[in-house]
Amino acid sequence: MSESVYQLNTLVKRYDSRTVVALDSLTVYRGEILALVGPSGAGKSTLLRLLGLLEAPTSGSLQFFGREVANGSAQADLELRRRLTMVFQRPLLLNRSVQANIAYGLRLRGDKSNGKVASAMEQLGLSHLARQNTRVLSGGEAQRVSLARAMVLDTEVLLLDEPTANLDPYNVNLIETAVRKMNAEQSKTIVLVTHNIFQAHRLAQRTALLLDGRLVEVSPSDVFFTAPADPRTAAFVRGDMVY
Amino acid sequence: MLKGLLDSIVLIFTGDSALTNIILVSLRVTGISLLISTLIGIPLGIFLGLKRFIGKRLVIALLYTGMGFPPVVVGLFVYLMLSRAGPLGQLGWSFIPHLYTTGAMVVAQIIISFPLVAGFTMSAVLSLDSQLRLQLHALGATPRQALWTMLVEARVGVLISIIAGFGSIISEVGAVMMVGGNIENATRTLTTAIVLETRKGDFSMAMALGIILLTISFIVNVAMLRLQGKALDQ
Amino acid sequence: MFKRFVSCICVLLMVVGMTACAAPAATEAPKATEAPQATEAPKATEAPKATEAPKATEAPTEAAAATEVPTAQFQHTAGRLILATTTSTYDSGLLDYLLPMFEEEYGVKVDVVSVGSGEAMKIGERGDADVLLVHSRKAEDAFMEAGNGTRREDVMYNDFVIIGPADDPAGIKGMTAVDAFKKLAETQTEFLSRGDKSGTHTKELSIWASAEITPTGDWYVSAGLGMGDLLTMAQEKQAYTLSDRATYLTRVKSGLDLVVLVEGDKALLNPYGVITVNPEKNSGIQADMATKFLEWIISVPVQQKISEFGMEEYGQSLFIPDSTAWKAAQGQ
Numbered sequence: 116m117s118e119s120v121y122q123l124n125t126l127v128k129r130y131d132s133r134t135v136v137a138l139d140s141l142t143v144y145r146g147e148i149l150a151l152v153g154p155s156g157a158g159k160s161t162l163l164r165l166l167g168l169l170e171a172p173t174s175g176s177l178q179f180f181g182r183e184v185a186n187g188s189a190q191a192d193l194e195l196r197r198r199l200t201m202v203f204q205r206p207l208l209l210n211r212s213v214q215a216n217i218a219y220g221l222r223l224r225g226d227k228s229n230g231k232v233a234s235a236m237e238q239l240g241l242s243h244l245a246r247q248n249t250r251v252l253s254g255g256e257a258q259r260v261s262l263a264r265a266m267v268l269d270t271e272v273l274l275l276d277e278p279t280a281n282l283d284p285y286n287v288n289l290i291e292t293a294v295r296k297m298n299a300e301q302s303k304t305i306v307l308v309t310h311n312i313f314q315a316h317r318l319a320q321r322t323a324l325l326l327d328g329r330l331v332e333v334s335p336s337d338v339f340f341t342a343p344a345d346p347r348t349a350a351f352v353r354g355d356m357v358y
Numbered sequence: 359m360l361k362g363l364l365d366s367i368v369l370i371f372t373g374d375s376a377l378t379n380i381i382l383v384s385l386r387v388t389g390i391s392l393l394i395s396t397l398i399g400i401p402l403g404i405f406l407g408l409k410r411f412i413g414k415r416l417v418i419a420l421l422y423t424g425m426g427f428p429p430v431v432v433g434l435f436v437y438l439m440l441s442r443a444g445p446l447g448q449l450g451w452s453f454i455p456h457l458y459t460t461g462a463m464v465v466a467q468i469i470i471s472f473p474l475v476a477g478f479t480m481s482a483v484l485s486l487d488s489q490l491r492l493q494l495h496a497l498g499a500t501p502r503q504a505l506w507t508m509l510v511e512a513r514v515g516v517l518i519s520i521i522a523g524f525g526s527i528i529s530e531v532g533a534v535m536m537v538g539g540n541i542e543n544a545t546r547t548l549t550t551a552i553v554l555e556t557r558k559g560d561f562s563m564a565m566a567l568g569i570i571l572l573t574i575s576f577i578v579n580v581a582m583l584r585l586q587g588k589a590l591d592q
Numbered sequence: 593m594f595k596r597f598v599s600c601i602c603v604l605l606m607v608v609g610m611t612a613c614a615a616p617a618a619t620e621a622p623k624a625t626e627a628p629q630a631t632e633a634p635k636a637t638e639a640p641k642a643t644e645a646p647k648a649t650e651a652p653t654e655a656a657a658a659t660e661v662p663t664a665q666f667q668h669t670a671g672r673l674i675l676a677t678t679t680s681t682y683d684s685g686l687l688d689y690l691l692p693m694f695e696e697e698y699g700v701k702v703d704v705v706s707v708g709s710g711e712a713m714k715i716g717e718r719g720d721a722d723v724l725l726v727h728s729r730k731a732e733d734a735f736m737e738a739g740n741g742t743r744r745e746d747v748m749y750n751d752f753v754i755i756g757p758a759d760d761p762a763g764i765k766g767m768t769a770v771d772a773f774k775k776l777a778e779t780q781t782e783f784l785s786r787g788d789k790s791g792t793h794t795k796e797l798s799i800w801a802s803a804e805i806t807p808t809g810d811w812y813v814s815a816g817l818g819m820g821d822l823l824t825m826a827q828e829k830q831a832y833t834l835s836d837r838a839t840y841l842t843r844v845k846s847g848l849d850l851v852v853l854v855e856g857d858k859a860l861l862n863p864y865g866v867i868t869v870n871p872e873k874n875s876g877i878q879a880d881m882a883t884k885f886l887e888w889i890i891s892v893p894v895q896q897k898i899s900e901f902g903m904e905e906y907g908q909s910l911f912i913p914d915s916t917a918w919k920a921a922q923g924q
Contacts, residue, residue, distance in 0.1 A: 169492045193500060201496035207487055210511055219507075220497040268498065442828055457828050535817070539825050542787060542814035554816040557707055558789035559714030 118145040119178075120272055120304045121166060126175035126185070128161055128328075135161045136172075136328040145271075146302040148294070150319035150336070152312055152351070158328035159308040160204070160276055166306055167201040167274050197224065199272035200265040204280060206257040208249040213241055213260055216249055220268045235263040238293055255286030262290055266297065273297065273305045279314065287314075294318060312352060316340050324348050366566035376543070381570065384547040387460050387534070388527045391467035395523050399472040400516060403479025404509065408491070421480070424473030429466075429526075433533025436466040440537065458539035463547075466533040471523040478522055482515020483508065521579060528575055548574075673702045673881045676713075676721035678791055679818045680750075681864070682706035684838035684910055689901055694888055700881055708790035708818070716740060719873025723882040725889075727791040727864045741867040743883070745890045748898050748911040749863040752795055753840055754854035756832035764832075769857045773803045780811040782831040784822055787814030791862065796834045799859060826850055836862060838902070838910035845905070863914060866890065890915035 121143035128136040136158040143149050143166075151159045164170050165177065171187030178184070180198065200220070208216050218232045236242045239259040244252065249260060262278060275294065279287040295318060297303045309315050315322045316336055323333040324347070332345040343349045369377050406418060439446045440457050447454070455461025486508060494504040509516060531549035538545035540554060548571040555564035681687055682704055691702045705712070705721060709728040716724045717740045725747065726732060736744050754764065754772050762781040764772035776783050785807070786793040800807055813831070815822055819839045826833045827848050840852070854860070866886050871879035888894055895913035902910035 164492065167492075167496050169495055193498070196495070197498040199496075200498070201493070203489055203493050203496070205487070205489065207490050207493040209507065210513075220499075223497065223499050223503050264497065274496075458825060535821070539821075540816035542816065544813075546816060550816065554788055557711045557818075559708070559710035559712075559717075560789075561714060 119143065120145050120180060121306075122176075122178040122181075124176040126165070126177055127173045128158075128165060128170070129173045134328055136165065138162070138175075138328075138330050141323070141330055141333065143304060143306060145304050146298070147321060148298050148305045148307060148319045149333075150315035150322040151306065151308045151325055152310070152315050152322060153325035153331075154351075155310075157325040159325050161328075162325065163201065163274050163276050163306065163308050167199060168196055169201070197268075198270055199274060200268050200270045201274040202261050202265045202276065202278055204277040206249075206261040208252075208257055208260055208264075210248065210250065212246050212248055213252070214245040216260055217241075217263045217267055219264060224268075231267040231269070232263075235267045238266075238296075239263050239289060255282045255289075258282060258286065259289060262293060266293065269301075271304060273303050275305065275307045277308055277310060280310065291318060312340070324351055363566075363569055365562050366569045369566055370570065377567075377570075379543050380546050380548055380551050380567075381574070383460060383545065384528065384549075384571075385574070387463050387467060387547060388524065391464045391471060391527050392520070392524050394464070395468045395472035395475050395527075396520055398468070399475025399519065399523065400479050400509075402472075402476040403516075403519065404483055404505065406476065407480045407483025408505075408508075418480070421473050421477050424469075425477045427470070427473070428532075429470050429530050430532035430536065432469045433466050433536035436462060436469065436533065436537050440465070457537055458541060458545060460538065460545055463534045463538040463545060466537050467527045467530060470530060470533060471526045474526055475519045475523040478519030479512070479516050482512035482519065485515065486511055517582065521582060524578060524582070525575070528571070528578075671700055673700050673723065673878050673885060674705060674721040675702050675723050675725060675885070676705045676707065676711075676715045677725040678709050678712060678727055679706050679820070680727070680792070680836045680839050681725055683818075683820050684836075684842055684902075686838070686898070686901055686911060690889070690894065690897060693894070693897070694885065697888070698881065698884060702885075708786075708788050709794070710789035713740075716867065716869045717873075719869060719877055722869055722878045723885050724867040724869065725864060726867070727862050728794050729863060729865070731794070732865050732867065735867065740870055740873070742870050742879070743886060744865050744867045745886060746914045746916065747864045747866045747889055748895070748914045749861050750911045751837050751855065752792065752834055752860040752862055753837050753852045754832065754834055754860075755826070755840060755850045756853050757830045758849065758851045760851075760853055762832065765853045767854055769799050769854055769859045770803045772854045773799050774805065776811075776832060777803070777805045777807060780809060782811050782813065782829060783807070784826050784829070784831050784833040785812065785814045786819070786822055786834075787816045788818070790819075792819060792834060792836060795860075795862060799834075802859065823848060823850075841902070841906045841908075841910065864911075890917055892917050892921045895921075 119142045121141070123138050123141040125140070126136065126138045127134060151162065153159055161170075165172055166179075168179065168184060172185050174185075176183060176185050179195065182195065184195070209219060211219075213236070214229075214232060217235055218229070221228070221231065233242070236245060239262065241256065241259055241263060244256060244260075249257060252260065258278065262275075265273060273294075278294070279290050282290070291314065294305060294307070298305055298318075307315070307319060319336050321333060322336045322339040324331040324339075324345070326347065332339065332343060332348045334344065334348075338344075339348065340352055343352065406414065406421070437457065438444050440455065440462050441447050442457075447457070455465060490511065491504055491508060494507055495501075499507065529549060531547075531553055534540075534545070534547055535550045535553065538547070538550065540546050540550040546554070548567050552564045552567045552571070555561070555567060675687075677687065683706070687704055691704070694700070695702055705715060707715070709726045709731065712721070712724055712726050713728070713731055713735050715721045716735065717738075724741070727749075732744060735741055752769075754769060756762070756764070762776050762779045764775050767775065785796060813829075815825060817825065819835060820843065822833060823835060823839065823843045825831075827850060830850075832853075837855075840848070866889055868879065868882040868886050869877055871877040871882075895915055895918035898911050898913045899909050902908060
């Protein structure tokens, strides 16, 4: 782990007067999978949106590929924004065919090719649904389309918000395999928000615990799940209520 | 009823020039009004559906009021504005239409229909998932691309907004009568002609005009549906 | 996919239907309520009419009406008299002045359908009104001849005036009606026509006929409006038009600045008649009450009231009583 993709310092995000995220420091390295875990309302999704350059932080520093973007300038910088993709918790598919949905990001970039779309569908077991409208899909299929839509863009950074929430083991396995493959074969940098600590353990090289918008611990996953430094991490992993 | 139907067929096929003129005036006024109110209403609806700003509730309340506003009141308002003694009429600027012209009718029709277009568009946009825009941005959409995609996503609602606008315009009678004056070969539309024929006691002619109006309305609606369905389904 | 498309169309049609209905319903309400009769009621009454036509006397039909009332035709109910009349009587305020007296005296509610004379008679022909107060003598005679009415009486007359801008650009002031019309046609001065087959329009056409002119061209505007709306338009356009005096005077009070240029010509007199509708038209027709109304409006005291109408406000009578009883009482 060498180069950093994200470098966060004293980053704060407030909605009105409520502080949702307040991080002292966090680095995301190139080519790693970092899992963000924590109880509901800990600010994981907000942090992910900040990393996705979809919102500007209230204060602090957020560097993306060495560039300071905390001032909100990145929203306007299309080229910078297009170095990452984010998959939301809900699939948020367009009312079009599966194929058109997966091709959507490519078409935005003026890419008319179909090869990447076909291979992404192949990999996620969606080929037989190519011409179906997305409204007829099951939850697992929809989530896979949502992932495929991000995959085809081949961005260096991928942000995943609960990509397997409420899915059956078969779909979980399909998605986890795809994520692992992207990381291993294409050395994509992936930040994964998940409720499921076992998933974090399975996929991530490092895991971070977020509590009330603050970072409690960031450790290599082995350490995080077996010998955490912070007692609150231990409690969270055990399944205790943590505050 | 049956006689009205027969009369209308006879009238259409004999190419009665007065009737042709009435239909053309109706279509022209409706077409121009709908075009302009769509151009105003859809962007306004999108804006209200997506943006937050101070006074938004007030604007929406005004819009909803506009959606249910009696057309005759709009007619009266336009009448008073455009009248020679009215504030706009007195200015005498050439782009301000005179009373008793199709221009004045178009102005009234726009005021009547654009709140409908904007209101229905707004609710169509609001019915989209609030996170959709973020997802589109996250997929690398420019603001304009995201906006366009959302409009396409809301297409059924947007289409309904246009059709509602069309319906309100083509069927309007009170306001166009007031500001257009129902002048033969100039500002007489299908609806005002129906009122006139009824007043004359020529019920079968009125019925015939009614059937023509219904037919036009039906054809236009079917055409709009097909056109939009094809263009947007891809 | 297809299912959705179909349901989509249904929804859209409903929306369009609702919006399409909304506007006309507001303005054409009277027509809408009378529509059911269009298809059914006349048929039922026309059959017996063919065979029992000579029975057109009043007594039996009254009895018929009386027995039929409880079947509750929603337009015709006891205690409600439907009067179809011209816009001029209503707009001038004459009916608002007269009818409360009748309503009080007979304990009946008079519903006024205020339309053009043409439509009023059409409504009568269909049996959708009980009594008519109209001014279109030729059409009235034809109406009686066709057996649509049981009795017709002169009620009153008012007169028409030719009005125009005070500076009278066409120079018709003081002419006879026919000469004035000739002059207007000659100078191609803008003239507004009701164009709605109303009594006023009929009168206008008869003057054009006397002048042997068929008015066409940009200067002749066939507006298809009621008298009040037409005066508004004339004011706006500063054009000439023919109006009944009552409506004209009412509008002058509210700011109309057009002036009377031609008046007093015999050709401009406008007689009103009252007609009771033939009860065989429709089982719900209030023939008894209609007759009472007819006799009431031509009675001397009511005629006296008519002659007083407008005196206070305009300093002149708007309508001149003209019934046989009135004329007899005046010793004419």
